[in-house]
Amino acid sequence: VSAPFVTVDDTGARHANRNFHTTQIGGEHFTAFRTTPSKSRLNFLALLRGNYQDYVLNDAAFTFLENRQVDPALLAHLKTCEPRRFANQVPFLEYLAANGINIFDKEIIRPFAEAGVWGAIRHHGLVGNAVIVSDDAGQFRVGTHALCWIHAERLLHKLMPATPGQVKHVETLRELVWHFYKALKAYRRRPDPRAARGLQARFDRIFSLRTGYGDLDKLLFRLGRRKAELLRVLERPETPLHTNASERDLRGLVIKRKISGGTVSRNGRQARDSMLGLMKTCQKLGLSFWHYLGDRLGIGDEDHLVAPLASMVAARA
Template sequence: MGILGSNILRLSSYQQMDDTGCRVNGENYYTQIICNDLATVFFTTKHKNRLTALDILRNFESRSFIFNDESFSLLKQLRVSKKNINLLHEVEKNNTFNEQKMQEILNKIFPDPNKGKNNRIRIMEACAIASYHQEIGRPIVKVLLCDDAPQFKLITDELSLCWVHDDRHYKRLRPVVPDHQNDLTDFLGRYWDFYRILYEYKDNPTCEHASIISTKFDTLFSTTTGYTELDDRIAKTKSKKKGITNSIKPS
């Protein structure tokens, strides 16, 4: 990503990330994008996992890992087994390791390379995230705007979910019954009417306005239509209220 990528991280209080599949010399790769209101950078990576997302935010510098209070908290959130967490407590705390040293630590815990693959990945992710958060001399992204893909979760303090990506779940519904078709059309109209209210909030970011929007969100996404697939989708959007309304912060 180079100098341009490093500078883009300093230009805004948030960054937006996304990825899409592509082919490179007949192999599967991913086109990555990182952007904000002022700049956009595209590039290509072999993977689209959480470590790759961190690589992007760290300008592809050598990976670093640390065992500290945050990493152990993340290990629990990532559902690493208590047995493995207890073993990791024996590792030196609050010192950063490079990737080679991290692999040596993991090889002692998982001597069989065919076992514990998911746990190895989760441990590396937790320690890499914790190391990223305590780094000095680089911009640490606090707010990430993205879809609900797992590779973006836990990396930043706050996650803002994208309305366009959420809408795609509704577009995938294929109702056959005419009443269900009407239910979907009606709800999507109300969905985007609500989204337009968010734009109005930009011009009037007050506590009162935020409270009104919060109430309208709860009302809209408590809708029941009798079309089961649509009602399930509405409930899922409501469960993501914190992320999808993260921009509603009174000034």
Template structure:
């Protein structure tokens, strides 16, 4: 006996069968379309109200000392409607080529194996060797006791003469332990607690305080190389990826910024995620400087700041570089009635103007990012990420078959458009083909479907045509922001494992060492060997900025 469906299921099944295009009457088609949009809007509002109601119930229970409704996640996502991940689009398939796994293995010693001569037949002939590499590692302590001779003199003033340690020894731990600890913490994402357990298991006694100091203090040389990587990375290409992810410092929410290209990755944590913070990150500095010039007033117009404030600002010093304190003092004195929002726009415009005229650090020409407002108007050009844009259509939910079909058609249209655009990066296309792609874009996002929510989303995409299709004019620009997204995910993993930093010094250490980990990996360098080389001062590995410059001089990323 078939189980009777609930009224809600019956309605859902009915909605899956309605297709207004099958009705001949135009007025009936329009009426059905309007009704379907009303149903979609009401369903969306009902869902939001239910979620808000549950949150209020949970908060009420919490205030009464009880527990709210437990959040139990389903074992599997239900297909297109609930799967908003862009992992599939982020994955770039590569042609599989089978190669010897032994090519990258370092051979430390060779042991020739002989076959017992007594067991060989008389006609056996030697035909060379068949090689097999066996990999192993030895974790053995090498703790050295140094009885230092101690001499004391009391002729005039009491003085002690103590034999010094041999060259290369500093503190209670040698280079191998220090390099291993730093590489496991930052490169292997181990926690400090697990590191202490690991060291104890292999016979090393290290205090928690010493371990913490080893990981976050004495950053001098590493910080200098971090700054060099920052500058050389910005020099290596006229376009840069940028993204942001949340951070937790001293129990307060902050933001970690990611800037990268094929040769390097750097992290920089700031108190805020606004446009002023991004301007500071692009200059690798915390304190901003400001200047009033022609570009400032152009930006103020773009920010819709009233003309009367332009005129008053022209009475302030022009073409003069001002510190943050000096510029704010001028605004307090001569533009005291300027509202907080307009004041922020003025600060942003003046900071951007200084950024473009300064010469201490390379100015980024193209920023590849998502459409977050804090990234806009800082650089001359903005190239938006197609994967982010496609994700908006994944998030649109529909209970009607007719409307969900339109969403799938748009999504398939995006996925069909991208391969044609990506061919530009391999084979230059004529202007006619570029115009055809622009026409296809307009057809895809410029026509209405009758589905209100989808049509509103398409209008937003159509408004970004110049940023999404900038790659047609500059074929070397990436179509997506995957490298920055993946780099941000690495920091998220670090945050999940260690949760947060407790000091600004620890935050800086995370930024520096996580940047060096990501950069050495991109350059094909072992992070452990890099750390050991720098601590031992052997200088066998060249400075990373030198390697970056040699890389992009051989294989540049021009536009």
């Protein structure tokens, strides 16, 4: 609710002898971990929805469906003058089925389910105007989205040129990208509308280059199409240019996984996610996690009383 941006990432996890996925959602003053069987876009939206279970078909939901290029004929049956809210999945699916949508076809139902959850997120005022910064994993591309420049440059680094000429082209482009990245960092410190226009033109020049090296040219074209997400910082200077914060947060969970292995029970899985998230949040707020636990468990002293973390996060925003 209060964060101007969040960085997101995920990593593998083992639970009950099965492969699960732990998603990290973090801002400047908080971190949350959630371990689930899936890492789909629907799962990520459900995490953003928090403890709510409802589905809402409102303007945000229909905009989501239009952006996913859902058949307009299907949308026409669903659009009404007023938003429709459903308490949970069952009445939502019944409504879709009554309007001629095959709820047993996963490919057809998936965008509608995602839109219903996104509509609920907007209905409850969650996410707000926050920018979601990711490494370009498809499930995170929702709302106002920005791409991590480190991961974008890594795609150039992963190319395997076969000739000295191709090697030179890759090295030149990587150098251009890193110089441009430094210019974006400078802009982020001191935003200026004139500089923003210059950076947009510079971006176009870099990513419109054609070298004759097929794989490199395809990659430049692909990155050029993501201009809005790569240059989100020009309109929102508070947005980070990378997801390094998420990778740092996940490192603690990965170390815990290597030491302790997976979890077995649902309670154990939730306890690990909650405790690690609370620990990281206390760290970002400059609090002692030991004093926080003592206060919450009623075994601390009056010198170390800790206010609710949510109120502290909101106050810092």
